[in-house]
Amino acid sequence: MSVSVDSSQKSPLLSVENLVVEYPSKRFRAKPFRALTDINITIGQGETLGLVGESGSGKTTLGRAVLGLAPVTAGKVIFEGNDISNASRKERRTLSRDLQVVFQDPYTSLNPALEIGDILAEPLGVQGMEAAAAKKRVRELLDQVGLPSDAIHRLPREFSGGQRQRVAIARALALSPKLIVCDEPVSALDLSTQARVLDLFLQIQKDTGVSYLFVSHDLDVVRHISHRVAVMYHGEIVEQGPAEVVTRDPEHPYTQRLLLASPVPDPDRQEKRRADRHRLLAHQRNQTEQAGAVA
Numbered sequence: 001m002s003v004s005v006d007s008s009q010k011s012p013l014l015s016v017e018n019l020v021v022e023y024p025s026k027r028f029r030a031k032p033f034r035a036l037t038d039i040n041i042t043i044g045q046g047e048t049l050g051l052v053g054e055s056g057s058g059k060t061t062l063g064r065a066v067l068g069l070a071p072v073t074a075g076k077v078i079f080e081g082n083d084i085s086n087a088s089r090k091e092r093r094t095l096s097r098d099l100q101v102v103f104q105d106p107y108t109s110l111n112p113a114l115e116i117g118d119i120l121a122e123p124l125g126v127q128g129m130e131a132a133a134a135k136k137r138v139r140e141l142l143d144q145v146g147l148p149s150d151a152i153h154r155l156p157r158e159f160s161g162g163q164r165q166r167v168a169i170a171r172a173l174a175l176s177p178k179l180i181v182c183d184e185p186v187s188a189l190d191l192s193t194q195a196r197v198l199d200l201f202l203q204i205q206k207d208t209g210v211s212y213l214f215v216s217h218d219l220d221v222v223r224h225i226s227h228r229v230a231v232m233y234h235g236e237i238v239e240q241g242p243a244e245v246v247t248r249d250p251e252h253p254y255t256q257r258l259l260l261a262s263p264v265p266d267p268d269r270q271e272k273r274r275a276d277r278h279r280l281l282a283h284q285r286n287q288t289e290q291a292g293a294v295a
């Protein structure tokens, strides 16, 4: 892994302590549904915690609880030393400068009626930035995510999935956040686009020191992007540790099964797909490391 983390810092940027999330039942008098039980994670500055687990294990709920979008039934979400689990709407607005999100689907997460320039200027305007400064910042953001400056006057439908995800990343970066919750941000993209967008996430982290809570069902993706990995199963974290250890030599039987599992039913195709993905990700990693060496 080419990204280094300052492990000398005293307290983490984010810590989630004994978190429980229950969703109220829609049926009258039925018990609430417990989606998360006793979750404990930390994320340091400039660090990526990968969150893996099968569908329904609670990954999105954990990301949403950090963002204040899922109900915190018990426990705490502590950001920069402050308990934000019961933050008011006003406090959330202030927090949104530091805490951002990139969603899975680049086709639904961008307003189709707005030009890219307006999509990127929106969070800047909400935080009171003047038009001229916002315009300059929008150009910087497009450059940072590798999009041409003439994208400003174009609509989302004029871009591919990977390019749209770059717009979503630029929007999340607009206010220079400290932590971005990335909820399956590459799983809607084809393999080679996935690798390029993952590379962009790594480069941005190197340049800005931003931290990521990176949700994915894909162990290969998580291994590539994360410093540490937490594995979720039925609303609990069953294993967490350094990415290399958890993804190559897992201790928990569920993680071992996850490692063997693949969404591709044909074993030959599965093997080929794994090999392709390893090759692409290794290639991207080499390129990132070479770029770092030159810089």
Ligand SMILES: Nc1ncnc2c1ncn2[C@@H]1O[C@H](COP(=O)(O)OP(=O)(O)OP(=O)(O)O)[C@@H](O)[C@H]1O
Pocket (backbone or CB within 6 Å): 023, 024, 033, 035, 053, 054, 055, 056, 057, 058, 059, 060, 061, 062, 217
């Ligand atoms: N708003 C909600 N109300 C009630 N139950 C919910 C709500 N959101 C999620 N759940 C339930 O909580 C559990 C965890 O869901 P969550 O979306 O967090 O899992 P996930 O691991 O992110 O799954 P996926 O990979 O499919 O997105 C699931 O059983 C889901 O049905």
